[in-house]
Amino acid sequence: MASESTLLILGASGDLTKRLLLPGLGSLITGGDEADLRLLDGLTILGSARSERARDDWQGEIREAFEGVGAKGDLARALIEGADYVAADPTEPDGLKRLLDAAKGDLVVYFALPPAVITKVADVLADVDLPERTVLAIEKPFGGDAESAAALNEQLRRIVPEDRIHRVDHFLNHRAALGMLATRFNNRILERAWNADDVERVEIVYDETLGLEGRASYYDTAGALRDMLQSHLLQVLAIAATEAPVSLDATNLRDALATALRATRVWPHGKVFPNTDQPSRRARYTAGTVGDKQLPDYVDEEGVDPDRGTETLAEIALEVNTARWAGVPFVLRSGKAIGNPRDEIALTFRPLRFVPGGQTGEGRRERVVLGFKPPRIEVAFTSGGGDMPFELEAATLEGTLPKSPVTEYGEVLRGVLGDDPTLSVRGDVAEQCWRIVQPILDAWQRGEVPLDEYPAGSAGPDSWQS
Numbered sequence: 001m002a003s004e005s006t007l008l009i010l011g012a013s014g015d016l017t018k019r020l021l022l023p024g025l026g027s028l029i030t031g032g033d034e035a036d037l038r039l040l041d042g043l044t045i046l047g048s049a050r051s052e053r054a055r056d057d058w059q060g061e062i063r064e065a066f067e068g069v070g071a072k073g074d075l076a077r078a079l080i081e082g083a084d085y086v087a088a089d090p091t092e093p094d095g096l097k098r099l100l101d102a103a104k105g106d107l108v109v110y111f112a113l114p115p116a117v118i119t120k121v122a123d124v125l126a127d128v129d130l131p132e133r134t135v136l137a138i139e140k141p142f143g144g145d146a147e148s149a150a151a152l153n154e155q156l157r158r159i160v161p162e163d164r165i166h167r168v169d170h171f172l173n174h175r176a177a178l179g180m181l182a183t184r185f186n187n188r189i190l191e192r193a194w195n196a197d198d199v200e201r202v203e204i205v206y207d208e209t210l211g212l213e214g215r216a217s218y219y220d221t222a223g224a225l226r227d228m229l230q231s232h233l234l235q236v237l238a239i240a241a242t243e244a245p246v247s248l249d250a251t252n253l254r255d256a257l258a259t260a261l262r263a264t265r266v267w268p269h270g271k272v273f274p275n276t277d278q279p280s281r282r283a284r285y286t287a288g289t290v291g292d293k294q295l296p297d298y299v300d301e302e303g304v305d306p307d308r309g310t311e312t313l314a315e316i317a318l319e320v321n322t323a324r325w326a327g328v329p330f331v332l333r334s335g336k337a338i339g340n341p342r343d344e345i346a347l348t349f350r351p352l353r354f355v356p357g358g359q360t361g362e363g364r365r366e367r368v369v370l371g372f373k374p375p376r377i378e379v380a381f382t383s384g385g386g387d388m389p390f391e392l393e394a395a396t397l398e399g400t401l402p403k404s405p406v407t408e409y410g411e412v413l414r415g416v417l418g419d420d421p422t423l424s425v426r427g428d429v430a431e432q433c434w435r436i437v438q439p440i441l442d443a444w445q446r447g448e449v450p451l452d453e454y455p456a457g458s459a460g461p462d463s464w465q466s
Contacts, residue, residue: 004042004105007417010090010121011112012047012058016139020170021112022065024409025079029071031405032414039417040075044104045083048090058085069407091120096128106133108416114218115141119152126158134159137166137416140231141222142430145441149434153427163250166416167425171232173411175375177239179401180345183370183377185244190368193349195324200350202240202330204233206372207341211285211295211456212312216303224314225282225437228334234261234433235425237330240345241320250422254429260320261432264330266439267317272329275463278449279318280440282311283464285337288456295337295456309451312336313460316440337456343372375401 088095143149245256299306313335
């Protein structure tokens with residue numbers, strides 16, 4: 001008989017639960033292995049929010065999410081029929097007690113809640129008796145700066161040990177990030193060239209066509225840098241810049257990623273971006289058309305406070321000051337309402353010092369690109385084969401990385417339910433990420449970096465184009 005366990009989702013009425021968590025669980029049924037199915041056998045999905053909700057309605061939401069990813073059969077039916085919902089305020093001891101009384105066996109508490117509420121819940125959790133095998137899973141942002149991140153870490157460690165705290169960053173579970181580890185460390189050609197002697201620039205870009213999409217309550221207090229660069233893209237940078245770990249277990253891989261981020265700093269060596277000596281740029285969108293959708297000025301979106309000066313596009317230049325990477329700019333960029341968006345990790349290689357006949361190869365730069373959506377790899381290189389003897393031309397090899405039947409959030413939940421923190425963010429790493437971006441935030445606060453504008457549907461401000 002399977003052992004009992006409970007996945008308690010705090011904030012179960014939110015978009016994250018409906019759009020990502022529940023389909024992620026379903027994907028473990030459709031695409032997981034036998035070990036994944038054992039994790040789900042005996043699991044109770046316990047949803048909770050402050051609002052009242054019928055148990056049947058909660059089960060119906062789970063059923064719809066499972067059907068959306070093709071999850072069916074006896075296990076799917078058992079999870080749906082065994083699911084429960086309890087309306088409660090988890091920041092109040094009585095409300096939290098009702099939730100714990102409804103839980104069975106080992107406990108996973110998934111905080112699909114705003115940061116301020118997480119802190120209040122953690123205060124209450126620290127003073128109650130929890131099942132011996134309790135795991136906490138927490139969505140970003142992890143604090144609002146290095147000091148608050150450290151305080152939150154200390155608060156969480158009063159409840160459970162560090163290895164049972166999963167700070168969720170689903171980009172660590174993205175096929176492109178995992179594919180970069182596999183492609184790099186299992187490929188003699190790429191691994192030999194993966195260094196400052198051969199690589200001139202690394203770009204990690206995640207632009208999107210979406211605008212605010214009703215998320216003003218969170219996004220307008222965060223902005224592109226805090227929402228995407230400080231968390232997601234710095235985790236991808238760590239994967240790109242890390243030295244090879246001894247193994248891909250939780251201890252060794254997370255040690256290697258932490259070492260890369262400890263060596264990361266704001267670019268100190270002069271100009272990286274055209275038309276500015278600053279190592280960062282920021283902008284926000286104005287009215288425009290993205291695809292067939294008309295977007296208003298960002299400042300006219302419902303819930304936006306124009307005086308905050310929130311950016312919807314950010315670029316920063318960093319250096320990983322190690323023997324492998326010193327002197328190479330790592331450019332991180334993310335923006336909303338971008339036309340023809342890029343979403344990729346791109347390494348541009350240095351030109352050769354000498355080419356017979358004086359051909360420089362300019363315009364035919366070698367590049368390795370790993371794309372996020374769809375997961376893909378491209379290798380652009382210079383080859384012969386033009387119309388004339390010895391004429392050079394560009395060639396590109398392209399391939400699509402295998403699409404996993406398990407979603408990124410399925411991968412997250414695999415680690416959380418399996419008590420495997422390998423692909424979650426360690427506490428010291430969360431603090432390092434704030435340490436890295438703080439000088440940029442300070443420069444923005446001092447007004448040293450202008451807030452540019454760009455029409456929705458464009459590639460960004462005209463002045464940014466090189």
